[in-house]
Amino acid sequence: MTILLLGSGGREHAFAWKMIQSPLCETLFVAPGNAGTAAIATNVAMNPNDFDTVAKFVLDNNVKMVVVGPEDPLVNGIVDYFKNREDLKDIAVIGPSQQGAALEGSKEFAKQFMVRHNIPTAGYDSFTAETVEQGCEFLETLSAPYVLKADGLAAGKGVLIIDNLAEAKTELRNMLIDAKFGNASSKVVIEEFLDGIELSCFVMTDGKSYKILPTAKDYKRIGEGDTGLNTGGMGAISPVPFATPLLMQKIEDRIVKPTVDGLAKDNIDYRGFIFIGLIIVKGEPIVIEYNVRMGDPETEVVIPRIQSDLVGLFHAIGSQSLALSSVEIDARSAATIMLVSGGYPEDFAKGKEITGIDSVAIEDALIFQAGTKAEGDKVLSNGGRVIAVTAFGENIDEAIKKSYQNINKISFDKMYYRKDIGFDLFKE
Incomplete structure (x- = not known):
């Protein structure tokens, strides 16, 4: 089938990388995409929030599935737009309705939802x-x-x-x-402030059933030792060592199941991802926030660990048959490190030539491009977070070391990255 993926970040490059491996994916368009997606799919210069233009492209190109990467189109109601048009209503759009997207679009709505369904939160x-x-x-x-x-x-x-x-x-x-x-x-x-350790839990749901994806932990602060300004994310690891079977059972029983059941009780149409930001306080999971899409850079460690056909899972979400699917997970650990522009998350320059991407062997690491653009045969920086370098290992320590080893092959002017991603997990 022909699929349209909306977005332009590292998350979308990771999605595209996985989706083109599916025998169900004949043609993949990415709008607007980046230099990384351009190398493996067809980029389309189109604003994901311009629904009329998206709709025309879908109809003109016989697109059968739309996968929504970022939150903005979901909060703005792209799923409802498709459902409400007779010529578009049969096209699978992977993402929640506008009402469901309010879980991320409104902190107050999310809080009221959690209180209503007895989901632990601050x-x-x-x-x-x-x-x-x-x-x-x-x-x-x-x-x-x-x-x-x-x-x-x-x-x-x-x-x-x-x-x-x-x-x-x-x-x-x-x-x-x-x-x-x-x-x-x-x-x-x-x-109220909660003191604990954070954990990202990812769920895919068709509105009736759900599958819990690999856990991840991301690092938001720009500076080492988790100091400085918040960013979109400087790195991530998966799985999370402290996410024990007992803790995961608590998360499923107290948070995941009540969330999915609560959406159904509230008659909210929700077919897509739920990203649950948790804080673990004295062994007990508490929800900090919901996101209604996959996180970035967590996607860059979670998606590579999924061995099942991602497009097949998306199809099951769209047809509400997810209960019949299984999600196979790679037992290895994964770590990703973000390479960012100097000055990020404040003022930074774009247009810096990136070298060394092709010198990273696929068996050593995966390169997911985020803020990049192609100019001739060159790849240039085009955002604050530029590249995610993801590596596998038999354990988290090995995966982290491999990521850093491969970072040494890549460079661009004023490139910056944190040198301590995951180190907090090995403190005595």
């Missing part, structure tokens, strides 16, 4: 510009540090964790009154 309240002073009073009832979350999408940058009460009040006013994160912070959720 205590919270939400505030607007009109109630900003009540928000300041609510902060006074909490202990430091203080967690402020922009309600809407803020490209992964809308969460502030602040140690000082006065500063927290100032930032709350900045978010609500001065629109620090634009419309995303027209409402702010204030949460």
Whole structure:
């Protein structure tokens, strides 16, 4: 079949790499894609949020399946757009409805969903510009540090964790009154701070049944030792060593099953991925947030470990027959390290020539391109996060070492990467 994949990051390159291995995938288009997807599929210069243009392309090219990589088109309602058009309603779109996508699109909606379905999460309240002073009073009832979350999408940058009460009040006013994160912070959720270790749990669901995918742990901070500004992600490992069978059973019983059941009880059409961001506090899993798509760079370690036909699984999601499918997982560990532009996540330059990609042998590591573009026979940097280098190992330590060994073959001007990804897992 002909498939259209929407997105342009490392997540989409990893999807494309896996999807073209499927005998079900005859032609793969990626919109807009990057230099990595251009090398293995056909890129289309198209905005994933321009639904009319996407629809015309789908009809003109006999596309039978649309896989939505990023969150924006889902939150903007692409699934509903297809369902509501007679000429598009039979095309499988992998992703939740707009109502389901509100799990990521609105922190308040997600919190209300969790409370309604008895899913463990941090205590919270939400505030607007009109109630900003009540928000300041609510902060006074909490202990430091203080967690402020922009309600809407803020490209992964809308969460502030602040140690000082006065500063927290100032930032709350900045978010609500001065629109620090634009419309995303027209409402702010204030949460109690939870101290523990984070874990990413990935689920695919057809709305009736679900499959739990390999766990992962990502590293958001730009600096080593988890310091500095938050980024879209500087690296990831899978599986997570502390995700024991007992912990995973707790996660499934208390969080995954109630989430999928809750969506069904609320009559929310949800056929796609659920990314559950967890924090483990004294051995107990608590939900920090939901995302309604795969994470990045977690996708770059999770997808390579899936041995089953990914397009076959997508087809089962679309036809609500996922219960009949099995997901085979590679027992090996995987680690990915992000190579980013100097200055990221603040100001950075684009257009830097990248060398050495072709010198990495496929048996040594997988190269997933993120912020890149092709210019003639050159590959140039075109974003903050540029390349993910993923390697396998018999254990996490070996996978991490192989990733770093292969990074040494790649270079571009002002290239930066963290040299401690996964090291926290080996502390005494």
